[in-house]
Amino acid sequence: MLKVQEIRELIKLIDQSTIDEFTYENDGEKIKLKKQVQTAKQPAIAKVVQEQAEPAPESAQPAPADSTKPAPEVQQETQANRDGTVEIKSPMVGTFYHASSPDAEAFVKVGSMVNEDSTVCIVEAMKLFNEIEAEVKGEIVEILVKDGQLVEYGQPLFLVKE
Structure with a gap:
């Protein structure tokens, strides 16, 4: 897989x-x-x-359709790097869920420590529930989206202090 x-x-x-x-x-x-x-x-x-x-x-030459997207991302990454945090971004478009089911505990909360292979949330896309891993080691300092919110590809979901 x-x-x-x-x-x-x-x-x-x-x-x-x-x-x-x-x-x-x-x-x-x-x-x-x-x-x-x-x-x-x-x-x-x-x-x-x-x-x-x-x-x-x-x-x-015409400007590429996504020519406005890279500049804000670069600016966000620079700002994120200045305060020592890293963004965990959504790898796909879908619905964000904090937990595996409505009555289960959230995978992570503000203050939770994560490793590269820690599951931080689920993004549902086309009836498939995809566990999203942190891919960084550190402490969750901010959760940027709400449970059940639609997220875009590349949208920041969490801020992690390494």
């Missing part, structure tokens, strides 16, 4: 590519990833692909 980090890398690669659907099978296990393409965005994507096919001066 693929690890969470490997799935994250696959998601990033597919997101940055023109691939709309990806299926991975190994030893009877299957992972299928699909991009959600909205019809309003399709003409813009086709236009960008067409413009990139014809060489143009660098100043005339």
Whole structure:
């Protein structure tokens, strides 16, 4: 079975590519990833692909669709590094859950110590409940989302002081 980090890398690669659907099978296990393409965005994507096919001066090249996203992330990471915390981010789009069931205790609370392999939450995507591991060692200093909240890919879920 693929690890969470490997799935994250696959998601990033597919997101940055023109691939709309990806299926991975190994030893009877299957992972299928699909991009959600909205019809309003399709003409813009086709236009960008067409413009990139014809060489143009660098100043005339269209800006990538996600050109505004990297700058805030870099700024957040820099700010996070200054105060000694690290963000645990969502590896997928889905619904965030603090615990394995409504009547169970939360996996972590503010002040909880975590290791790289500690489960910190569950993100439900397409009826699959995915346990999310901390992947860092330290203390949970802030929980950034509420139980049952929808989360996006790459959205910070927790702040951890290493």
